[in-house]
Amino acid sequence: MLVTSAAARQLARxxxxxRGRAAASASSSVRGFASIDQYDDFGKHVFTGxxxxxxxxxxxxxxxxxxxxxxxxxxxxxxxxAVLDWATDNGANVYCHWFQPMxxxxxxxxxxxxxxxxxxxxxxxxxxxxxxxxxxxxxxxTDGSSYPNGGLRGTHCAGGYLAxxxxxxxxxxxxxxxxxxxxxSYYGAALDEKTPLLRANAxxxxxxxxxxxxxxxxxxxxWGKGVRSNIGLExxxxxxxxxxxxxxxDLQMSGRTVIGKDAPRGQEMCDHYMAPLSSATPALAxxxxxxxxxxxxxxxxxxxxxxxxxxQFEFAPLYGYNTTQIDQNLMVMQIIEEVAPRHGLAALLQExxxxxxxxxxxxxxxxxxxxxxxxxxxxxxxxxATGNDYAxxxxxxxxxxxxxxxxxxxxxxxxxxxxxxxxxxCEAPPAIVSMYLGDDMTFYLEHFKDGKGKGEYxxxxxTLDLGTREVLPxxxxxxxxxxxxxxxxxxxxxxxxxxxxxxNVSMVNTVLNTIVAEKFKEFSDRIDxxxxxxxxxxxxxxxxxRVIFNGDNYCEEAQEExxxxxxxxxxxxxxxxxxxxxxxxxxxxxxxxxxxxxxxEAREMVLHDxxxxxxxxxxxxxxxxxxQHIIPSCKKSDVDVKDLEVSxxxxxxxxxxxxxxxxxxxxxxxxxxxxxxxxxxxxxxCDAVEEIVPAENWTLATYKEMLFLDSHVDAPATEEIYEx
Numbered sequence: 267m268l269v270t271s272a273a274a275r276q277l278a279r280x281x282x283x284x285r286g287r288a289a290a291s292a293s294s295s296v297r298g299f300a301s302i303d304q305y306d307d308f309g310k311h312v313f314t315g316x317x318x319x320x321x322x323x324x325x326x327x328x329x330x331x332x333x334x335x336x337x338x339x340x341x342x343x344x345x346x347x348a349v350l351d352w353a354t355d356n357g358a359n360v361y362c363h364w365f366q367p368m369x370x371x372x373x374x375x376x377x378x379x380x381x382x383x384x385x386x387x388x389x390x391x392x393x394x395x396x397x398x399x400x401x402x403x404x405x406x407x408t409d410g411s412s413y414p415n416g417g418l419r420g421t422h423c424a425g426g427y428l429a430x431x432x433x434x435x436x437x438x439x440x441x442x443x444x445x446x447x448x449x450x451s452y453y454g455a456a457l458d459e460k461t462p463l464l465r466a467n468a469x470x471x472x473x474x475x476x477x478x479x480x481x482x483x484x485x486x487x488x489w490g491k492g493v494r495s496n497i498g499l500e501x502x503x504x505x506x507x508x509x510x511x512x513x514x515x516d517l518q519m520s521g522r523t524v525i526g527k528d529a530p531r532g533q534e535m536c537d538h539y540m541a542p543l544s545s546a547t548p549a550l551a552x553x554x555x556x557x558x559x560x561x562x563x564x565x566x567x568x569x570x571x572x573x574x575x576x577x578q579f580e581f582a583p584l585y586g587y588n589t590t591q592i593d594q595n596l597m598v599m600q601i602i603e604e605v606a607p608r609h610g611l612a613a614l615l616q617e618x619x620x621x622x623x624x625x626x627x628x629x630x631x632x633x634x635x636x637x638x639x640x641x642x643x644x645x646x647x648x649x650x651a652t653g654n655d656y657a658x659x660x661x662x663x664x665x666x667x668x669x670x671x672x673x674x675x676x677x678x679x680x681x682x683x684x685x686x687x688x689x690x691x692c693e694a695p696p697a698i699v700s701m702y703l704g705d706d707m708t709f710y711l712e713h714f715k716d717g718k719g720k721g722e723y724x725x726x727x728x729t730l731d732l733g734t735r736e737v738l739p740x741x742x743x744x745x746x747x748x749x750x751x752x753x754x755x756x757x758x759x760x761x762x763x764x765x766x767x768x769x770n771v772s773m774v775n776t777v778l779n780t781i782v783a784e785k786f787k788e789f790s791d792r793i794d795x796x797x798x799x800x801x802x803x804x805x806x807x808x809x810x811x812r813v814i815f816n817g818d819n820y821c822e823e824a825q826e827e828x829x830x831x832x833x834x835x836x837x838x839x840x841x842x843x844x845x846x847x848x849x850x851x852x853x854x855x856x857x858x859x860x861x862x863x864x865x866x867e868a869r870e871m872v873l874h875d876x877x878x879x880x881x882x883x884x885x886x887x888x889x890x891x892x893x894q895h896i897i898p899s900c901k902k903s904d905v906d907v908k909d910l911e912v913s914x915x916x917x918x919x920x921x922x923x924x925x926x927x928x929x930x931x932x933x934x935x936x937x938x939x940x941x942x943x944x945x946x947x948x949x950x951x952c953d954a955v956e957e958i959v960p961a962e963n964w965t966l967a968t969y970k971e972m973l974f975l976d977s978h979v980d981a982p983a984t985e986e987i988y989e990x
Contacts, residue, residue, distance in 0.1 A: 307561060307562050308561050308562070308564065308566075309562075309563075309564035310356070310562055311356060311437055311438040311439065311562045311563045311564070312435050312436070312437045312438070312563055312564035313348075313349055313352055313435050313436040313437065313438075313443075314329075314332065314435035314564070315329065316329070317352065318332055318348070318352075318435075321348035321349070321351050321352045322344065322345070322348045324348065324351065325344045325347050325348050325351075326344070327341065327344050327345075327348070331344070331345065332345070332432070332435075335432040335433075337432070338404045338430060338432060341400075342399075342400025342401065342403055342404050343399060343400035344400075345400065345403065346398050346399055346400045346402065346403040347398075349398070349403065349436060349443065350385060350396060350398040352438075353385070353398075353438060353443045354385075354396070356438055357440075357441060358438050358440070358441045358442055358443050359384055359385050359386065359396075359441060360382050360383065360384050360385065360441050360442040360443070361382070361383055361385055361398065361402070361403075361442065361443045361444075361445060362380035362381055362382045362383065362442060362443075362444060362445065363380065363381070363406035363408075363428040363430070363445050363447040364378055364379075364380050364444040364445055364446055364447060364593075365378065365379050365380070365428055365446075365447045365448070365449040365458050365460065366378055366379070366449070366458050366459040366460050366596065366770055366772065367379045367413040367414060367449070367457070367458060367459075368413070368414045368415070368416075368457065368458065368459060368869065368872045368873075368876075369414040369872045369873065369875065369876035370459075370770060371682045371683070371684075371766070371768045371769050371770065371876070372520075372521050372615075372616055372682070372683060372684060372768045372880060373876075373879075373880070373883075375600065375603065376596060376597075376599065376600035376603075377596045377599065377600075377770050378596055378600075379408070379413065379449070380444070381406070381408060382442055385397060385398040403430065403445065404429065404430045405427070405428065405429055405430070406427070406428035406447065407425065407426065407427055407428065408426045408428065408449075409424050409426060410424055410425055410426025410427075410449075410451055410452075410457055411423075411424035411426075412424075413426070413449075413457060414872040414875065414876065415451075415457050415868060415872065416867065416868025416869060416870070416871035416872040416875075417867075417868055417871065418451050418455045418457060418864070418865070418868045419451055419457065423452065425451065425452040426449060426450070426451060426452075426457055427449070427450055427451075427452070428447040428448070428449055429447055429448050429450070430445055430446070430447055431446045431447055431448055431460060431464065431589060433464070433467075433587065433589045433590070434446040434587075434589045434590045434593045435564070435590070437563050437564065437593075437597070438563070439559075439563060439597075446460075446589075446593050447460075448460050448461045448464065449461070455862070455864065455865055455868070456861070456865055459592075459770045459772035459773060460589065460592075460772055462772070462773070462776045462860050462861055462865075463588065463589065463592070463772045463773075463775055463776045463779075464589065465776075465858075465859055465860045465861075466775070466776040466777075466779035466780045466783065466858070466860050467494070467495060467588065467589070467779060468859070469779065469780060469783035469784075469858040469859060469860060470493065470495055470634070470779040470780075470782060470783040470786070471492040471493050471494065472492075472783070473783040473784075473786035473787045473790065474492070474493035474634060474642065474782075474783070474786050475492045475493055476786065476787070476790040477660075477661070477664070477786045477789055477790050477793075478493070478636075478642075478652065478657075480789075480790060480793045480799055481652045481654050481656075481657040481660060481661075481799060482652035482653045482654040482657065483636075483640075483648075483651050483652045483657075485636060491636075491637050491638075492636070492637065493634055493635070493636055493637075493642065494587055494588075494634070494635060494636075494637060495587075495588045495632065495633070495634055495775060495778070495779050496585050496586060496587060496588065496591075496632075496633050496634070496635055497585060497586075497588045497591050497592075497630055497631060497632050497633070497771070497775060498582065498583065498584065498585030498586075498591065498631040498759075499582075499583065499591055499592075499595045499628055499629070499630060499631070499771060500580055500581075500582045500627070500628060500629040500631075501580065501581045501582070501595065501598060501599065501602075501628055501767065502573055502578060502579070502580045502626035502627055502628065502767050503578070503579055503580070503581075503602055503613050503614060503615055503626060503767065504575070504577045504578050504579070504613070504614040504619055504620070504626065504973075505549050505552065505577060505579055505606060505611045505612070505613055505614075505975070506577055506611065506612050506614065506972045506973065506975075507610065507611065507612075507971070507972065507975065508606070508607060508610050508611055508612045509610075510612075510967035510971050510972045511612035511967075511972075513965070513966055513967035514966060514967050514972070515887050515890055515891055515894075515895075516884065516887040516888065516891060517612070517614065517619065519883050519884075519886075519887045520616075520880065520883040520884045520887055521614060521615070521616035521619060521684075521768070522616050522618060522619050522684065522884060523619060523620055523621065523969075524884050524887060524888045524891070524945060524949065525888065525891065525896070525948075525949050525952040525953060525956070525966075526620070526621060526953065526956070526966075526968065526969050527953040527956040527957050527968065527969065528621065528622050528953075528969060529576075529968070529969040529970040529973060529974070530970070531576070531974070532575075532576070532622060532623050533574055533575050533576060533623050533624060536574075538572050538573070538574060538575065538576050538578070539572060539573060539574045540571055540572060541572050543570070543571070543572065544975075544976055546976070547975040547976060548609035548610055548611055548975075549579065549609075549611070549975060551609055552605055552606055552608075552609040552611055553570045553579065553581070555605050555608070555609070556581070556598070556601050556602055556605050557570065557581075559601050559605065560583075560594075560597070560598055560601060563594070563597060564594075565583060565594045565597065565598060566583050566584040567581050567582075567583050567598060568582065568583060568584055569581065569582035569583075573624065573626075574623075574624045574693070575620070575623035575624040575625075575973075576623065576973040576974055577620075577972065577973040577974070577975060578623075578624065578626065581598065581602075583595075583598075585631060585633070585759075588775050588779075592770065592771055592772055592775070595628070595771070596770060599615055602615070603615070614626075615767055615768045616684050616767070616768050617682060617683075617684025617685050617687070617688045617766040617767050617768055618684050618685075618686075618687035618688050620969065620972075620973065621687075621949075623973070624693035625684065625687060625688040625693055625694070625767070626688075626766075626767035626768075627688070627693070627694055627763065627764070627765060627766060627767050628765045628766060628767045628769060628771060629761050629762070629763050629765060630761070630762040630765045630771050630774050630775065630778075631756070631759050631760075631761050631762075632759060632760050632761075632762060632775065632778050633758055633759040633760070634782075636651075641758045642661055643658075643661070643662075643755075643758045643759060643760070644658075644757070644758035645658040645722065645723045645724070645725065646724075646725075647758070648661065649722050649723075655721055655722035656714075656722070656799065656800055656803075658722065658723055659710070659711055659714045659723060659803060660789070660799045660800065660802070660803040662703075662707075662711065663711075663715075663802075663803035663804070663806045663807045664782065664785040664786055664788075664789055664803070664806065665701075665760070665782055665785070666701065666806070666807060666810050666811075666813055666814065667785045667788075667806040667807075667809070667810045668781040668782045668784065668785040669699065669700075669701050669753060669781070669810075669813050670809075670810035670812065670813035670833070670834075671781070671785075671810070672777070672781040672784075672851075672854070673699030673813070673833065673834030674699075674834045674836060674842065674845040674848070674851070675777045675780075675781060675845065675846075675851055675854075676699050676752070676753070676762070676777055676778070676781075676834075677697055677699055677834060677836045677842040677845075678773075678777070678836075678842045678843055678845050678846055679765075679773045679774040679776070679777040679778075680762075680764045680765050680766060680769070680774065681839035681840075681842045681843050681873070681877075682766040682768060682769045682839075683839070683876070683877050683880040683881070684766050684767070684768055685764070685766045685839060686839055686938075686941065686942060688766065689764060690820070694763060694764050695750055695751055695752035695763055695764050695819050696752075696819055696820070696825060697764075697835060697836055697837050697842075698752070698819065698825055698828050698829065698833055698834070698835040699752050699753065699813075699833060699834045699835075700751065700752060700753070700813055700814070700815040700819065700828055700833055701751065701752070701753040701754070701755070701760070701813055701814055701815070702748040702751035702753070702754035702755060702814075702815065702816055703755050703814055703816065704744070704745030704746070704748075704755065704816060705744075705745070705816060706725065706726045706744045706745055707723065707725070707745070707755065708814060708816060710723045711723075711807060711814075712811075714800075714803075714804065714807070715803075715804045715807035715808050715811070716804075717804065725743065725744065725745075725757070726743075726744030726745075727741045727742065727743060727744055728741065728742060728743075728744055729741050729742075730742055743757065748816065748819075749763070750818050750819035750820050751763065751815070751816075751819055752764050752819070762774060762778070776860065780854065780855065780858050780860050781854070783858055784854055784857065784858055785806075787858075789802050789803070789806075812831040812832065812833060813833055815828060815833075838938060839877065839938075840874065840877060840931075840934045840935055840937075840938045843870055843873045843874055843877070843934070844870065844874075844931060846866050846869060846870045846873070847863075847866050847867050847870050851866070852866050870930075870931075871930045874930040874931050874933065874934035875930050875933075875934075877934045877937060877938070878924060878930070878933045878934050878937040881924075881937035881938070881940060881941045882921065882924070882937070884941065884945070885917050885920070885921055885940060885941075885945065886921075888917060888945060888948065889914055889917050889918065891966065892910055892913060892914050892952070893914060895965045895966050896910060896952055896955065896956075896966070897910050897911065898965075899955075899959050899963045899964050899965055900955050900959060902963045903958075903959045903960055903963045905955055905958060905959055909951050910951060910952070910955070913948040913951060913952075916944060916948065917940070917944070917945070917948070920936070920939075920940040920944055921940070923936055924936045924937055924940065956968070
């Protein structure tokens with residue numbers, strides 16, 4: 267007899283109800299043993315593969331029709347009828363075009379937009395009947411002026427149009443089907459995160475196909491048989507008791523604690539990372555339920571574990587095509603936030619919710635592969651497929667050139683407000699964009715660029731012998747892991763480690779695909795003109811060799827060395843965003859057909875406004891906390907409040923100056939000073955008084971109360987539930 271996860275969760279919820287408060291849900295982590303039956307539900311709520319094939323066959327078609335985007339023009343009614351049958355069979359009678367507005371990080375629940383409509387109309391007898399046609403499925407319309415748009419839309423010209431994204435499957439949750447869509451203006455300007463990514467995908471597909479042809483692999487042919495960008499996204503979060511979340515206005519309003527004295531214990535003992543997921547707290551059951559929901563939607567959320575900081579956890583899926591992976595990651599973030607309260611928890615997705623412990627990232631594992639699975643960044647795979655021993659170093663030379671030339675854009679793409687406090691803080695690489703290849707590959711490429719070496723690159727391995735009978739000798743890669751590098755090679759992929767946990771990573775991958783596509787194009791153009799691939803690659807490596815760095819990026823001496831090399835270093839996220847409209851970068855995006863000059867300018871404005879808005883939320887939260895909590899607590903405890911009262915005026919004066927600035931860029935520059943200088947100083951004053959105010963007089967939840975689920979368990983004894 268096995269106790270099931272469903273039974274465990276039912277027990278947990280009954281305990282919560284009996285106790286009368288969600289925060290008492292520590293027992294929700296009662297863990298049921300797994301059943302193989304749960305695998306039967308995988309993907310039942312995503313319209314692709316066998317699921318789509320079954321319903322399309324009922325309409326006289328098959329799942330193969332979805333492989334070609336032309337179904338939108340030729341088979342939309344057939345697909346709509348199949349989607350309607352699938353939806354109603356699964357209890358859904360509502361649809362929405364699901365899109366991704368700009369500037370959603372840290373503020374918009376689910377980072378998406380949607381209008382939910384019932385699939386129904388009234389017939390001539392005024393009876394409700396199902397209604398969902400092809401024209402309804404493939405296109406929608408909404409108010410483009412009510413989303414961040416950087417001046418691309420206005421109240422007098424507000425049209426925003428939604429078109430189905432055929433690269434990412436329709437999915438279902440609850441009573442609603444979600445149709446992944448692009449969101450553009452009346453004139454076709456991108457108003458969303460997805461449209462530039464789709465354009466960048468087209469660019470890298472076209473240019474990689476050209477380069478592979480020159481290297482010996484013919485990739486021409488029908489749509490979908492070219493090169494695609496795959497990613498795998500790790501999602502880090504914090505889980506804290508929900509009752510403490512309600513006692514932190516800063517967390518509720520901005521997702522970050524703007525004050526808070528360190529707890530006596532942090533992460534200095536290295537005791538949290540990969541520690542057991544305790545069944546005495548609600549975290550395990552919460553994570554389990556998140557995985558269950560994701561599983562039904564075809565999201566292979568395979569990995570869960572504790573992260574470095576107390577109260578910090580991570581999920582990781584299997585990798586896949588970038589548009590699908592990004593769509594799924596956004597839904598995972600939404601599910602996390604919605605499931606956590608059921609277990610008496612609050613989920614924090616912001617990059618740096620707590621001071622002096624690690625923040626959260628979303629490592630973007632990026633790779634390129636042909637549609638049939640040939641990995642361009644795997645030396646054995648690509649060299650064999652091309653019949654060319656030098657295919658791999660040519661591709662790597664192009665990527666190195668792209669990172670060196672356009673490191674400013676890579677830095678721009680990770681300039682989420684939360685990364686202000688995270689980059690370079692021993693939890694994420696610094697804002698100096700180098701790349702790690704490891705000594706083994708670096709040695710090979712150095713000889714290749716100098717014309718000294720011959721033959722293909724074969725990654726080395728070494729054998730570890732522990733000198734024991736019980737553990738036999740085993741092999742490991744010749745290269746160690748470099749967690750300090752912004753862009754380390756990890757065997758058939760690069761890991762962009764600096765990406766923030768609250769981000770929609772569409773811009774990150776738009777940049778990666780665009781800059782690499784440009785270098786593939788440059789290589790191919792020169793080869794078309796008569797140069798050899800090896801000569802082009804060798805010249806590129808010699809020119810851009812400075813970007814390769816295998817050392818410790820946290821080391822100050824190394825950072826100085828890299829800066830002196832001329833590698834891109836932009837410490838300010840506000841200034842990094844401003845590079846989006848530099849002459850070099852506008853020319854790049856226009857040349858590759860990814861963004862127009864007007865779209866670049868609009869996007870910079872949106873990102874700067876988003877930064878300023880985030881700082882304003884934090885500043886006003888701090889004012890409220892000072893006036894309503896900290897100053898009253900100090901007065902009750904006979905602690906001097908003069909400096910605190912001055913702080914309130916200081917913040918208000920700074921906000922007035924920001925509001926008076928003329929441009930979005932100027933506002934963001936002032937906001938950064940307020941956030942990283944003024945508010946940091948005020949925080950020190952607040953944290954000092956928290957240290958001396960008696961606990962019974964302090965009305966805000968403390969770090970000690972928020973971060974340590976394991977030592978704040980108050981769960982009643984529970985009986986096990988078994989299922990025969």
